[in-house]
Amino acid sequence: MHVTADDLTSTLRAAGLRITAPRRAVCEIVAAHHDDHLTAATVLEHARRDLDVRIDRATVYRTLEALEDVGILRHAHLGHGPAVYHLTEEHRHHHVVCERCGATTAIPVGEFDAFVETIAARTGFVLDVEHFAISGLCPSCAHR
Ligand SMILES: [Zn+2]
Ligand SMILES: [Zn+2]
Ligand SMILES: [Zn+2]
Structure with a gap:
């Protein structure tokens, strides 16, 4: 819908x-x-x-x-x-973004669950991992 x-x-x-x-x-x-x-x-x-x-x-x-x-x-x-x-209701996802070329990829909601739980258990912080993309290098930039 x-x-x-x-x-x-x-x-x-x-x-x-x-x-x-x-x-x-x-x-x-x-x-x-x-x-x-x-x-x-x-x-x-x-x-x-x-x-x-x-x-x-x-x-x-x-x-x-x-x-x-x-x-x-x-x-x-x-x-x-x-x-x-x-x-909010559609295609909920996290993002990874390439810091060199700006390419972005959607990561399914849930991929960070274990990480979020670990941080909550250790620090009490409830993370909002959808708000900011995680930066890194895309496959083509990483292998250049
Ligand atoms: Zn790139
Ligand atoms: Zn998106
Ligand atoms: Zn914001």
Whole structure:
């Protein structure tokens, strides 16, 4: 089951937000492109190119933030670049990122369970391993 733009707008509406045309556009883009590691900049670009809607950057950020606040969206940092956004319900994964060429690979949720449990047992810290990618070298950079 894929999350639709209507799901996103009704979640925002249920949280008390008014659905303006720019907010609606952000929801449509997030629903259509959630597999693409969307950034705020690519949301703006899609709005202009696909929907012919001009949204100011602040509205994009505020709408993404509102979607995060209601728990339907979350961001991750893949390296030094801007945050990327994922729908919480779909394709949950961790990331590894190549520090040389920037290539990223998704790692299934659960791969870090043993590590998370060990750290919790030793330190009491509850890790959020989805928030930041783990950096390293991709296969082609590692063997160069
Ligand atoms: Zn991802
Ligand atoms: Zn963050
Ligand atoms: Zn690489």
